[in-house]
Amino acid sequence: MSGFEDTLRGRSVFLTGHTGFTGSWLTSWLTALDCDVHGYALAPEMERSLFDLLGGASRYASSTLRDLNDHQALKAAMAEAKPSVVIHLAAQPLVRRSYRDPLETFASNVTGTASLLEAARNTDGVEAVVCITTDKVYANREWVYPYREVDTLGGKDPYSASKAAAEIVTASYQQTMAALGNGVKIATARGGNIIGGGDWSEDRLIPDFYRAAMAGEKLVIRSPDAIRPWQHVLSACHGYLAIAHDLLSAEGKFEKAWNIGPGDGAALTVREVLNLLAETSTAPEVVYEESHLPEAQTLKLDISKAVSGLAFMPPWNTEEAIRRTGEWYGSYADDPSEAAAMTDLQISDYRDALSETTR
Numbered sequence: 001m002s003g004f005e006d007t008l009r010g011r012s013v014f015l016t017g018h019t020g021f022t023g024s025w026l027t028s029w030l031t032a033l034d035c036d037v038h039g040y041a042l043a044p045e046m047e048r049s050l051f052d053l054l055g056g057a058s059r060y061a062s063s064t065l066r067d068l069n070d071h072q073a074l075k076a077a078m079a080e081a082k083p084s085v086v087i088h089l090a091a092q093p094l095v096r097r098s099y100r101d102p103l104e105t106f107a108s109n110v111t112g113t114a115s116l117l118e119a120a121r122n123t124d125g126v127e128a129v130v131c132i133t134t135d136k137v138y139a140n141r142e143w144v145y146p147y148r149e150v151d152t153l154g155g156k157d158p159y160s161a162s163k164a165a166a167e168i169v170t171a172s173y174q175q176t177m178a179a180l181g182n183g184v185k186i187a188t189a190r191g192g193n194i195i196g197g198g199d200w201s202e203d204r205l206i207p208d209f210y211r212a213a214m215a216g217e218k219l220v221i222r223s224p225d226a227i228r229p230w231q232h233v234l235s236a237c238h239g240y241l242a243i244a245h246d247l248l249s250a251e252g253k254f255e256k257a258w259n260i261g262p263g264d265g266a267a268l269t270v271r272e273v274l275n276l277l278a279e280t281s282t283a284p285e286v287v288y289e290e291s292h293l294p295e296a297q298t299l300k301l302d303i304s305k306a307v308s309g310l311a312f313m314p315p316w317n318t319e320e321a322i323r324r325t326g327e328w329y330g331s332y333a334d335d336p337s338e339a340a341a342m343t344d345l346q347i348s349d350y351r352d353a354l355s356e357t358t359r
């Protein structure tokens with residue numbers, strides 16, 4: 001077992017966004033560590049969700065389906081849960097949707113984060129909060145080199161701007177507000193593009209690929225040459241848990257922002273990911289369309305700080321992440337009732353690979 005798993009084992013964890021894609025995977029990992037997971041999020045929006053596939057509310061010590069901005073409900077749910085760790089995933093995470101509904105995006109991602117931090121600093125027993133933002137928090141300059149945590153925050157589209165704003169809200173709580181409450185330690189994780197089985201979100205490459213493949217429809221691609229730091233959802237969860245471990249054990253030394261991305265610093269174009277996916281699964285026919293919505297073309301992430309400060313090194317590289325994603329959706333297409341078993345198997349494989357690399 002890895003050191004961060006020892007630290008987290010058996011704890012009460014308050015997890016926002018538990019009905020989403022990452023939250024569902026993280027719940028499986030935390031329950032494997034005998035944690036009591038208390039979820040807080042909105043109900044799943046899509047007919048098909050990983051949350052429901054893996055057993056819905058039955059996996060949770062409590063599951064509250066309310067808005068982050070319903071502050072009284074959030075405070076009450078956290079007080080009832082008595083967590084020592086809070087992991088904040090809940091957000092409106094889609095760039096194209098943020099153009100359609102910027103107010104929803106700013107409300108969920110900015111005041112929603114303030115509501116969460118305010119509840120955490122006023123709840124006895126909360127020691128550590130990990131707020132998940134994104135690699136898109138940096139003012140994108142279309143650089144060919146990767147962004148580091150010291151680079152300027154920015155974000156043109158509403159999603160990126162809302163997450164950069166969430167970084168500023170969190171920094172205010174880190175530096176002042178938390179100290180006025182219960183002294184809770186707070187860090188942020190700026191995650192790269194996440195892939196893995198069971199994501200059914202709209203306008204994301206992997207779900208779009210498998211939706212089209214399963215329905216025998218064409219796959220519409222708008223930015224084939226966009227470069228992103230793709231990582232498996234388990235690598236992202238690994239980074240978030242490593243940050244929680246350090247907040248719990250290092251007396252505030254690690255109250256910082258951390259880039260969490262692929263270990264080899266890899267960044268592939270959308271077209272390269274499509275080619276690798278086609279090696280693992282039957283690919284749909286691809287059609288290319290112009291996009292009228294501005295989105296960054298080149299985005300790479302430097303994770304040197306997490307490697308040296310957290311000993312974070314994901315054992316699966318981007319190719320393996322894509323292969324595992326194909327494996328999950330292949331199993332789902334054959335037999336959807338195997339989703340929980342495949343998820344657990346991949347978590348077990350990831351943890352084994354992690355033990356190998358840290359041995």
Ligand SMILES: NC(=O)c1ccc[n+]([C@@H]2O[C@H](COP(=O)([O-])OP(=O)(O)OC[C@H]3O[C@@H](n4cnc5c(N)ncnc54)[C@H](O)[C@@H]3O)[C@@H](O)[C@H]2O)c1
Nearest residue numbers: 017019020021022041042067068089090091093108191194
């Ligand atoms: N998926 C990626 O590629 C990626 C990359 C970097 C960072 N992130 C971040 O990781 C987090 C999780 O992303 P995901 O891909 O699992 O998203 P998801 O859409 O699958 O899940 C989002 C979750 O947030 C909840 N939520 C949204 N608005 C809410 C509100 N107002 N009140 C309460 N709950 C609310 C939803 O109900 C859901 O549980 C987000 O913060 C996202 O910005 C995702």
